[in-house]
Amino acid sequence: MTLRMYDLAGADPARRFSPYCWRTKMALAMKGLPVETIAWRFTEKQVLGALGCDKVPVLVDGDRVVTDSWAIAEYLEETYPDRPSLFGGPGGHALARFINAWTDAVLHAGLVRMVVADIAKVLAPEDAGYFRQSREARFGMPLEAVQADREAKLEGFRQSLHPLRMVLRTQPFLGGAAPLYADAIVFGGFQWARCVSPFRLLAADDQVEAWRQRMLDLHGGLARAAIGFD
Amino acid sequence: MTLRMYDLAGADPARRFSPYCWRTKMALAMKGLPVETIAWRFTEKQVLGALGCDKVPVLVDGDRVVTDSWAIAEYLEETYPDRPSLFGGPGGHALARFINAWTDAVLHAGLVRMVVADIAKVLAPEDAGYFRQSREARFGMPLEAVQADREAKLEGFRQSLHPLRMVLRTQPFLGGAAPLYADAIVFGGFQWARCVSPFRLLAADDQVEAWRQRMLDLHGGLARAAIGFD
Structure with missing residues (x-):
C-alpha cells in the first residue's frame, strides 16, 4: 500500500x-x-x-x-531496515539528534527572521490570518518588522552556518560521501526558505550553497522541482 | 609497546x-x-x-x-577496530565532524573569552609570555580586557549551548546511551576551562552540567582527577 x-x-x-x-x-x-x-x-x-x-x-x-x-x-x-540507512548506524542515529537540535535552535531561528513576512504572502487567506496572529504574538511585532532589517542580519546568519561550512570543506555531505538523514534535516530549512522567499540567503561561492545545490539535485531533482524561488 | x-x-x-x-x-x-x-x-x-x-x-x-x-x-x-568504537559506525564518523566543527567554532570561541586571562596565570613564565603576545594579537586587546565582562557574556554563552541541552534532555550522552568520541570532543572544551579557571560556566540545574558530571566520572574519574578547579 x-x-x-x-x-x-x-x-x-x-x-x-x-x-x-x-x-x-x-x-x-x-x-x-x-x-x-x-x-x-x-x-x-x-x-x-x-x-x-x-x-x-x-x-x-x-x-x-x-x-x-x-x-x-x-x-x-x-x-524498512533493508532500504538505505537514514542514520548510518547507531552513532549516526545518536548524533543526528544534535544536527536536529542545532537546525531547530540555530538555523531555523535565524532563517525565520529573514523570511517570515514572505511566508504570510504565499498562504491561503484563512491561513495567513492564523499565521500572522500566532507569529506576531511570538515575535511581539508585525511580521514585516521582524523581517525589515534582514540585509543587516545576513552576515550574522551566514556566520552561524560556520560549523556546517567547516564540515562541507572536507566532505560533500554531512553524512560523508553520500547524504544521510542529517543532510535532510538541515536542507529542510533551506528548502523552506526557497519555497516562500526570493531572498538570497547564501553567497554564490559559499560551500554551503554548493551543498544546497547538490541536495536540490538528489532523487531526480525532487526538491528543485518544487514550487518556489531561485 | x-x-x-x-x-x-x-x-x-x-x-x-x-x-x-x-x-x-x-x-x-x-x-x-x-x-x-x-x-x-x-x-x-x-x-x-x-x-x-x-x-x-x-x-x-x-x-x-x-x-x-x-x-x-x-x-x-x-x-584498534576490535576495541569499543569511537564513532559507532560510518554515520557517526561523518556526523562527529559536525560536532567537531561546532565545538571549535561555537563552544571554544565562547569559552576562551571567559577564561583566557586565567590561562595565562597557570602557565610557566616562558609560556605565559608567548601566550599573552600571540593571543593579545589575535584579540586585539589585553587578555584581561577580553575576559573582563565575562559575567555579562555568560547568558549568551549558555544560550549557545542550547542544541547540546536539547539532545541531553532525550539521551544521557551525545553518543546515545553511552558516550562516543563526539562526547569527548565537546567535553574537552569544558575540561579545558575546568583545568585553568574557577569561573562557573554552567548553572547547577543545567542538563549540560549533569552531562559534564557524567563525563568527569567516566573511566574511573580520569578527568575529575586532573589538576584544576571545582
Missing part, C-alpha cells in the same frame, strides 16, 4: 514549504519509498485531529499513523 | 589543560588503551619539531607519529 503524508501547502496547493515536511520527503526518497502527499493547511486542524495528530508531517503507512519528523525518520529506519 | 602522547602542561607539569589533548585522552580511555603522557610546553617547539609536528596532541604508537586530535581519533578507530 502506498504511503501517504500530510504536507503543509500554501494558497497554491502545489507550494509545499514546511521544513519538517521536507525532512520527511527527503527521508522517504532516501529510502526509495514512494509517497502520496496530501495538501494540508494550518487551519485544517480537524483533518489531523481525526488522526490523533496536531501538526505536520503526518505519515500514514497502512494502519500506522506517525507524526513528528524525527519520529517518522526513526519509524522508517526501523520498519 | 605503550602509547605515548605529548600533552600541554602549565607551570605545574601535572596541570594538563589542552581541550584537544583531552579529546585524545578520553578517546584513548574509551578504547581502553593505556598511554604515557609527556608534559609539553608551548615554547618547546623543537621537541615536536623533531617528530615533524608543531602542536599537541601528538601520539606516538611504536614507529607511527600522529598529530591533530581528529586524525588521532581516526587513527585509533582504524588501528
